[in-house]
Amino acid sequence: MPKRVLFLCLPILALIVILPTRPVVGRDERVSVHQAVEIETLVNEAAETIESQGRAAFAAFRRKDSRWRYGDVYLFVVDMQGIVLFNAAHPNREGRDLLQEHDAAGKQFHKDFIGVVRESGSGWVDYMFPRPRRSTPEVKWSYVCGTSVDGTPALVGAGVYVE
Template sequence: MPKRIVIWCLPILVLIILLPTRRVAGRDQRAPVHQADEIETLVNKAADLIESEGRTAFAAFRRKNSPWRYGDVYLFVVDLHGVVLFNAAHPNREGRDLLQEHDAAGKQFHKDFIAVVRESGSGWVDYMFPRPRRSTPEVKWSYVCGTSVDGTPALVGAGVYVE
């Protein structure tokens, strides 16, 4: 192999090896590097707030340009039956049972969210979903964490779009 190709490929290989691996819906996947720790911290803090304040926390989560919602980052909450309890960027999804919903690639990502929470308590799921104010689905990774909303087992999540 020519030396120039090896030198060019080496940093990419190192990056791939160093990416954190997460258990995702029964298989190992690479979590996104961009904002991963930030998203995990956000979701874990939101889970704690939901545990202590219940649905009243949703009002704070909905505010744009806040620590809970900024850029393309927003929180969503789904009960463990697939009913959307809260979605800051897509409030029209609230109250809907989306367990059977498929993404553009045919993946039932709500089932994956629930499986990750039931199996591990938290983790990353990849799927196709449009950014806020857009209609074309893009690759998105969401971190989900188990919580309880006023006594109802649920999950809270937020994600990052792969650029």
């Protein structure tokens, strides 16, 4: 089995074992295993697409009702200094340095994204963020994965809002 396939499968298997019993933000809300696997697969495929196509991939990522963007699920790309390179649902964030941004609970989630990628290559981060077309922050879990955009170290992510 190629190393890359094994590397991609291990986190999914771990989620299948851990996620069904893991509460989100200390409450009885849960991210389903199906949702977690779906988001991880999407982000890992996006990372591979970015590495092969660079910024050219962003046009496809932006299309609504596509495999890359549907419902409340969308991709975002941030460089390792906290500059937003791409955000399908919030294009007004692109080009902005959001490393110091805090969520409604005071969490610097862009720092957490970068920290997870630096430490593990990929992983999950919880934070408060409004759904597209809404202003009230909600609990969101995002999976982020390291990638390279035209030679610039970055991360790509997508998330799920917890009902």
